[in-house]
């Protein structure tokens with residue numbers, strides 16, 4: 001069930017792009033969210049682990065309740081097992097790939113993991129805006145990495161003038177397909193783009209809004225210019241039609257980076273609600289029995305950069321079932337069922353085709 005699975009986010013990018021800086025920013029702004037970190041660093045394990053954690057060791061506890069470990073790719077499953085133990089109480093795991101690693105390999109390993117407590121949380125590629133052109137020339141594989149990313153962070157925006165930054169951003173957006181592209185300086189992205197933040201005990205939920213994070217909440221370190229993305233939340237008591245829902249998801253707009261929530265498919269499957277989890281192009285449904293006494297609602301949160309909230313609401317409203325003549329037939333579930341994972345069939349194919357599960 002999605003609600004109990006820990007998202008595993010892969011953080012990649014060329015040497016020096018700013019992965020560790022971004023990770024440190026996430027850890028600093030974690031507050032109530034418990035982050036597990038794996039540093040997958042083939043040559044420089046100690047260096048990254050020290051930068052992140054202030055100490056070296058196979059697993060270290062960070063002051064804020066996060067866990068960090070330095071791993072070799074072959075140890076991935078072992079450490080996933082350690083980090084997902086209930087006593088670790090982690091909310092998200094971030095794996096930092098070595099600057100020379102093939103992110104596709106790591107993503108494949110996460111997807112193929114038999115650990116039932118995790119769910120793939122997307123591939124985040126960090127790009128050095130100042131070095132982008134020369135990195136691309138020297139390392140043509142950069143294009144391939146961007147093509148499979150779910151979120152691209154154009155980092156070091158502070159080092160590049162406006163026009164040049166726009167040009168980098170446009171090139172990146174062209175290469176990244178449907179991935180959301182955000183600019184950042186010193187890796188300061190909104191953690192919500194990578195994972196759900198948890199409200200710490202004693203904190204009022206309102207204090208943890210995206211705006212607080214964007215504009216800072218008294219913490220100068222985290223204050224940074226407004227990023228251009230929005231969150232759209234909606235709830236409806238009218239069940240959605242599976243076929244129209246899939247048509248909506250298949251053609252979801254560029255920049256719609258995350259979709260999460262629960263879907264009521266009404267008569268198409270009256271016994272289950274469908275937890276939905278989309279990160280970039282990655283899409284999964286997790287059917288689960290309706291909790292006793294729970295009102296049958298579809299509740300969704302959509303997060304993206306440059307998305308049209310009104311248009312999305314309209315498109316989702318068009319997915320609602322209109323009365324008895326619009327009751328879905330049994331075949332209409334096929335599109336949805338393609339994205340329900342089967343544990344004995346690891347979804348490795350997802351990265352074979354550039355991670356575009358939704359277009360499978």
Ligand SMILES: Nc1nc2c(ncn2[C@@H]2O[C@H](COP(=O)(O)OP(=O)(O)OP(=O)(O)O)[C@@H](O)[C@H]2O)c(=O)[nH]1
Nearest residue numbers: 014015016017018019020021099155156185186187
């Ligand atoms: N000016 C500027 N410097 C940055 C920014 N982000 C990171 N840096 C600096 O760039 C250097 C590399 O950053 P890291 O976070 O270590 O990069 P990395 O991708 O983890 O590097 P590897 O582990 O070698 O692959 C460090 O000196 C950072 O302080 C930024 O947005 N602007």
